[in-house]
Amino acid sequence: MTKYPRDEFDQVPETSDRHGVHRARMATPKSNGLGLIILAAVPALAVGALSFFVLPLLGTGSPSSPVAGATSSPAATASASPSATEQTTESAEPEASAEPTEEASDEPTEEASDEPTEEAAAVNKQDPVMILNGAGVSGLAGTVSQTVQADGWTIAVVDNWGGSPLSGSVIFYNPGQEANAQALGELLGITDLQETSNVSQYVTVALGPGYQ
Structure with missing residues (x-):
């Protein structure tokens, strides 16, 4: 028995005139490794193109963080403004306490000046x-x-x-x-x-x- 599989050369008719036909040894092709390099490079290029073009369109990634930081600063400014307003109001209130003193000092002067005028006008x-x-x-x-x-x-x-x-x-x-x-x-x-x-x-x- 041979170690080769049967093929067309094993089917020889008995009446055939063909003689001396032998099977040549099959030569195994040699691989230089270029195919493996190409196969590995194609998926890497595909992944790089996907991350470069597709991911920015989806809005994912680090650009969202500056936006969050930008929105937080107006909130901090808005929260700081009421306190500044309260401090201004509180600082202005003590000044208003001087008004009753001025009114009290003005009233006697007005009364003293008005009464003689009315009496003199009536006489x-x-x-x-x-x-x-x-x-x-x-x-x-x-x-x-x-x-x-x-x-x-x-x-x-x-x-x-x-x-x-x-x-x-x-x-x-x-x-x-x-x-x-x-x-x-x-x-x-x-x-x-x-x-x-x-x-x-x-x-x-x-x-x-x-x-x-």
Whole structure:
């Protein structure tokens, strides 16, 4: 038996005229290793092309980290701004405490300046004044009328008191004449001021007993 497999040369017809045909030894082709190098290089090139062109399109990799860092910085800035606002508000509050002191110092000045102006505007020395003598001293009404007239007032009547006896000096005035009555009372030293429309249409100075 031979070690070679059967082939066409083993099928020889008995009537054939062919003789002396032998099988040549099969030569094994020699490999120089170039094929193995090509086979190994092709997958490596394919993997490199895939990582270079495909992975950037998928958005994977390190470029995402700078974006995260960029988004965190505005958040830190935004979180820092309220604290700065609170510090500014807190630092401004103590300054506002000085306002009540200024208002308190201004109010007395305004009141003191306004009151004399209103009183002076209400006094009208052109309104006539009646002076009546009820003290029983002759010529007293004339003397007082000169004092009133010298202060700029207009004298309407100088006469004697005709009503019930007086216990003291009184100034009678009608509604709306209170400022004139107060001014005359300060001038003549009379503190008893009475509002009434039954005496006269003018501010009336009734000089009672003991008036000097």
